[in-house]
Amino acid sequence: MTTTSDQSAYTTGMIHAVPFLLVIAPFSLLFGVVATEAGLDLLQTMGFSTLVIAGAAQFAALQMMIDGATVPLILMAALAVNLRMAMYSAALVPHLGSLPLWQRALIAYVNFDQTYATSVARYEARPEMTARQKGAYFLGVATPITPAWYLFTLTGALIGSTIPPALALDFALPITFVAMMAPMLRTLAHVAAALTSVTVALALSGLPSGTGLLIAAFCAMCAGALVETLTTRARP
Amino acid sequence: MTLTDAQIWLVIAVLGAGTFLIRFSFLGLIGARPMPAWLLRLLRYTPVAVIPGMVMPLVLWPGATGGETDLPRLLAAVATLAAGLWTRSFVMSVGIGAVVLYAGLGLRAFL
Numbered sequence: 001m002t003t004t005s006d007q008s009a010y011t012t013g014m015i016h017a018v019p020f021l022l023v024i025a026p027f028s029l030l031f032g033v034v035a036t037e038a039g040l041d042l043l044q045t046m047g048f049s050t051l052v053i054a055g056a057a058q059f060a061a062l063q064m065m066i067d068g069a070t071v072p073l074i075l076m077a078a079l080a081v082n083l084r085m086a087m088y089s090a091a092l093v094p095h096l097g098s099l100p101l102w103q104r105a106l107i108a109y110v111n112f113d114q115t116y117a118t119s120v121a122r123y124e125a126r127p128e129m130t131a132r133q134k135g136a137y138f139l140g141v142a143t144p145i146t147p148a149w150y151l152f153t154l155t156g157a158l159i160g161s162t163i164p165p166a167l168a169l170d171f172a173l174p175i176t177f178v179a180m181m182a183p184m185l186r187t188l189a190h191v192a193a194a195l196t197s198v199t200v201a202l203a204l205s206g207l208p209s210g211t212g213l214l215i216a217a218f219c220a221m222c223a224g225a226l227v228e229t230l231t232t233r234a235r236p
Numbered sequence: 237m238t239l240t241d242a243q244i245w246l247v248i249a250v251l252g253a254g255t256f257l258i259r260f261s262f263l264g265l266i267g268a269r270p271m272p273a274w275l276l277r278l279l280r281y282t283p284v285a286v287i288p289g290m291v292m293p294l295v296l297w298p299g300a301t302g303g304e305t306d307l308p309r310l311l312a313a314v315a316t317l318a319a320g321l322w323t324r325s326f327v328m329s330v331g332i333g334a335v336v337l338y339a340g341l342g343l344r345a346f347l
Contacts, residue, residue: 039237051252090262108260170300177291179329182320194288201289216289224281
């Protein structure tokens with residue numbers, strides 16, 4: 001049975017999601033445009049945005065496809081980008097672990113950066129919320145974001161082929177990646193991971209597409225974890 | 237694009253299923269068992285470990301110029317990074333990067 005307070009948690013979630021549309025709209029529009037430019041057809045582009053529904057991984061897979069990487073390397077790089085979501089999944093267990101399986105499955109499908117960050121912040125601010133209210137809130141946040149993701153991908157895919165080459169869309173992807181990455185550089189450990197990633201990737205750029213990147217990513221994860229260990233130990 | 241249609245669909249299907257399984261992992265299958273601290277520590281750095289290594293060669297050797305370093309593109313990337321660090325906003329960062337890119341390309345077209 002749905003109670004009024006479950007409904008109000010859902011509505012509150014929807015309201016809290018509205019500002020994210022400013023990020024989601026251009027991001028998914030760009031994916032539609034760049035995927036179409038790269039040669040994906042409409043169905044494939046929409047397949048990415050509905051089945052994968054993870055911006056950074058979609059862009060990563062697309063870039064690897066353009067680079068001519070093999071299927072296993074494309075998958076490994078794009079899945080590596082998404083591994084952080086295992087952490088999100090684990091962090092949600094204490095809040096949502098008692099919900100029915102179908103609700104947990106639905107929440108897993110829409111568990112991305114914005115829904116996760118907003119919801120966990122809310123749960124921490126309102127510890128008195130029940131698991132049902134927490135689930136309703138999470139799905140509330142996802143409700144405006146998810147259709148917007150599909151719709152703007154579609155729009156981008158439809159207008160993609162009409163954009164003239166003078167607009168230098170080739171560089172939309174690098175700019176998107178840099179803009180995604182910059183706000184992530186919050187701590188010394190994040191900066192160390194990023195620098196390691198860049199250095200090793202450039203040093204190994206002669207290897208077949210994607211191979212050097214995977215080695216670089218592994219070294220960078222270790223560098224980040226190492227610096228985190230050292231900096232937390234240094235603090236009292 | 238060197239992949240066939242079937243290979244593209246394979247990427248989409250496996251990436252979609254894999255991503256769902258990652259998101260569902262603890263919430264759906266594993267439950268409330270605690271994860272080892274070292275694993276959490278590694279997972280925290282996955283996006284920042286993959287994306288910079290992927291983007292740097294694209295910035296230094298853009299495909300559109302046949303792999304030759306291109307000043308407007310390089311400056312646009314630097315401006316995007318600076319704006320992102322400064323504002324912590326994806327939208328602002330992309331906006332400023334685009335302005336610098338078009339200013340650079342426009343200026344070169346006139347000179």
